[in-house]
Amino acid sequence: MRRRFNVNEALEVFQQLEEEGESASSSSTDDSSCSDEEAEDQAFTPGPDSGEEMEEGSDEELRFFLTTTILDVIIKYTNIEGRRKYDDWTDVDRVELRALFGLLILAGVHRSRGESSASLWGEETGRPIFRATMSLGRFHMLTATLRFDDRLTRAARRLVQQDKLAPLREVWDLWAARLPLAYNPGEDVCVDEQLVGFRGRCNFKQYMPSKPAKYGIKLWVVCDVATSYAWGIIPYLGKTTRDAPAERGQGKRVVLELTEGLSGRTVTTDNFFTSLVLGEELLKKKICLVGTVRRNKPELPPQLLQMKSRAVLSSLFGFTSTATAVSYIPKRRRNVLLLSTKHHQVQIQEGPQQKPTVIIDYNRCKGAVDNLDKLVATYSCRRKTRRWPMSLFCNMLDVSAYNALVLWLSVEPAWNQQKRSIRRRLFLQELGTSMVRPAQARRTRLPRSSSAAALLEVQQQVEPGPAQEQTKKRCHLCRGKRSVHARFCHACGQAVCKEHSTAVCSACSC
Template structure:
């Protein structure tokens, strides 16, 4: 550089530094900053430019250690190619190859394993024993894995054939009879299983506010098992999306959330990573609210890193919305060979300061700035849309937009916008599949809504596993392949879960010896006023408090003898 200031008369008059020379000087300066900060950055040396937007902020920085990762180097309007590595992950699709003899229930048991039925049966029986100490229930008897399996099969039937009231499934009026569940369960038995239904032991969970308290203890063991199975059984495509899903719940709950832009506005929030190609839920995380009533710093970044960590260093492309997107997050993903694209808030730290003041009036116009391998684009649609990405060069393309006269015209659009619209819908697709045949029933306990959310996700994921199984394609009469529908899958799954099960007891087998009858059947005052069993056969309405303790039925005093003579002919 000293040559430019030499006083030789033979040299030409100094006309100033060229752009290349200035860029080279700035490159040396940034290289020194990176060496001092000891940061492994993906920013290429050629990424430095003469943007005026961040010069003042760079010069005011007192120490490189105080600079966030996204503030290293500067934003420039001079765009350079972005190096995107090829996808190196395993072939997308189901991991377990199922042969042609496998049925819907076999795919379901890949995720919702059979030992879960036994766990639920054990926990339900244990909870029923504790609950009946305070509120005796003579109609209850212990359940088992087979009955729990049938109970969940009945929940699938109720999801496919919803009714305004649960009692309608046991109506005798065939005109308003949604299903034939009364052949599998009596109404009393079904309601008792509902009443005592439990999936985990919460007796060892420390009280609220104590160290080690788990807010999700009611579902934690089964939830973690299902999460591991979801991760293992399906390998995601190159593109993945991260977003939030909502489980509707309007009762009192410490970590209930309100998200006004979601169809389900109030309830339990679940962070989800899903495959945008089919809606398969690969991973999830239930949000339990603030810790010690303090907001979590960089919550969005933490969630994305937690959900993406199992698939890092494979060249995946992550799509997320403005709640999660930030320059620091995208650079951290980039260091792990994971690319990202998402809408971003204009005031995010690390973005050009003037990005929020850009005014574009004409639809289709855009402005792009680049820093290293990261680009931020402001595109004008009906309003300005700001998008940050590290996964493409942002080549120009177009989208169709309807004009005021009704005609559709092609509007210029950056490639990043089109990719975002194409691959951001993974979680929404999963929500749509799950909510179509929702199995959740009205309940007072919040954790039951969470359990049936997990159950529905298991059904949907197993449906997608079967739909993508090469050995289970459906052929039409014309020998063409057609796609299996979720309703077909659920109907067959319900048949296989219910099978030949029936929980109805045969009263004929309960006949006792006359000597024992005379000793144990006595009139008594029953816990609740109910319809007289004998009067009901004559279509007479009577609700006495008296009854038979041994038979567990309410009876008028005048009906006590006739009822027992009919039931036990040996006494006559």
């Protein structure tokens, strides 16, 4: 295994690769002098998404996100890293990579996030489908070499492009661009943050005590309120440098970027994002804003901030030309402030609580991202890792699998209606099983476990794999010899060597 490059060496390699790419595009050179990795980089061309046929089963729903281009990028860098790290490396293809992702999803279905891989592949404690798909050693090899960029040029790209997400940027952009293409959200959407738990080394890791994970990578997410479909995601990377000034108006920038293309909707936000300036900018895009607002905003009327002379369950309203400010006191020393560009005639709900309609609409829409975070964490495919790109990619798999369920139910709303409480688990189980079936069908060696071997035999009978070519075998007539020969008898079909075989011409054979 090669040692890691320092910054100067990586920068030289990165510049050298750029010069070689420019020279290759301007003039034709001899490919025989290039190394295997450079030849693969030059020959890599992502395939079109519409050119590959859709597979049967729930796997095709996931292909809205893990399409041909994304798989080819991951395969490319995984094979490069595997050749560097292992001498006996065997290149991975789409079938095996899909099987790896399917096993991760199935591990999440069994809620085995804290369970070791050896236990999942164990004879007594494991599940037969894991042993029937691939060996434990191959699983460890693939997870250790799974990469989304070239590791040797990573430091140079971080310096040149000033991108902290460089280890995952190529795959992340391809995945994030596909989220809004498959689904049209309803009238109400919600913008909030999601924390992907991670406690390893990461220079943009955040501490959020209100989240269950406390430490991790923060993501800005916009979700559909009715289904919690993740329509857009932006990672929070912090400052570009330590000396850089703090960003002003960050909440406004995030909401405007996430709601691009959502005209005619109502966006619900919390007090980190909400402001009158944001509401006016969204109105230009024909988007309404409803959200809590902080007390230090200058656009709030002073009478809305007073609490001493007001009774419990009292409400005050402040109106401007573009927005409505609401102050509601549910209990003593508690003042809830909201800003809305949608409600211009605020009404009080009849009942013991006497809540304004703005409060009711905000409570109905505020938890879409939190609901997505809860659902994703229930059957998460994340494994214990010290690499933050791997942790973030597993979250991408979780979000993609949940979005696939939303798409499937929008097409087939009556699917497993009688098992409504567990049909998400049933969908994930069917999804993971359909992704590992092609790898099981083409496997030649049976596992040692009897249960896994029986499962594999049944699966191969249902879906027979491709015909295997005859390989070299030992001569069945050589006693005590270890010679291997490639000749086969035309009568009995067994392997024979030159000493135990005769050559017959075509005329005599007739």
